Amino acid sequence: MLQVNDRPVSTRLTPEGFAKLAGVSRETLERLRAYVDLLSAWNRRINLVGPNTIGDVWRRHILDSAQLMPMLPDDTRVAIDVGSGAGLPGLILAILGVPDVHLVESDQRKAAFLREAQRVTATPVKIHAQRVEQLAPIAADVIVARAVASVDNLLLMVDKFRKPHTICLFLRGKGIEGELTHLPPALKMKARILPSRSDPTGRILRLEGP
Secondary structure (H helix, E strand, C coil), rough: CCCCCCCCCCCCCCCCHHHHHHHCCHHHHHHHHHHHHHHHHHCCCCCCCCCCHHHHHHHHHHHHHCHHHHHHCCCCEEEEEEECCCCCCHHHHHHCCCCCEECCCHHHHHHHHHHHHHHHHHHCCCECCCHHHHCCCCCCEEEEEECCCCCCHHHHHHHHHEEECCCEEEEECHHHHHHCCCCCHHCCCCEEEEECCCCCCCEEEEEEEC
C-alpha cells in the first residue's frame, strides 16, 4: 500500500502509475476507473471538482484521497466523510476497503452523484443527503474531510461523532499551522501535520485525543 513518505508526484499521474504507487488490485483499479469516468462526465454539468484538475485527476483527487489509507488504525471500521462533495476522500477510502463509510453531503445534486457513483463502483457506502448538524450521532473510528470549513468550525461539527479513540484526518492547504494556534482550549487535541503526497503545498492534519 501507498507509503506516505514517498516523494510527491509532480507530473501527470496515470491510472497505472497510481496502481503501482498504491498497490491496488486490478479489480479495485477498474472500480476507480469507473468512478473517474463518471466524475469527468458529471463535472461538465455540476461543479464537483475544479475543471482545471480533471486533467490530472488521478493525482489531484484519487491519490489525494488514497494517501489517507496508511494513516488509518488497523481496526478502522466506521469512517465519516463530512462535506463529501464528489466522495473525496470517503468514497475512495470505501473502494479501497474501509468497511462502513458514511458520506455526508447536503447539496442534493452532489448527493445524486454520490448515489450514482455508489452504483457504478458497487461500493456499499451510506449516503446522508443532509447537513451534518441534522445527522444523528454516529460513533466513528475515523472522521475525514477535505477543504471543509475552518478547523475550529469543523471540529464543532463533528464533535458528536467522536469517541475516546476517534482520529480526525483533514486534507488542508498551507496555513494550517496558523489555524491550530487559534483553536479555543475546549477544542485542543493532539495534532500532527503531515505532508501531502499529491500536492507539495498540501497538508494532512491528524488530530486525536480529548
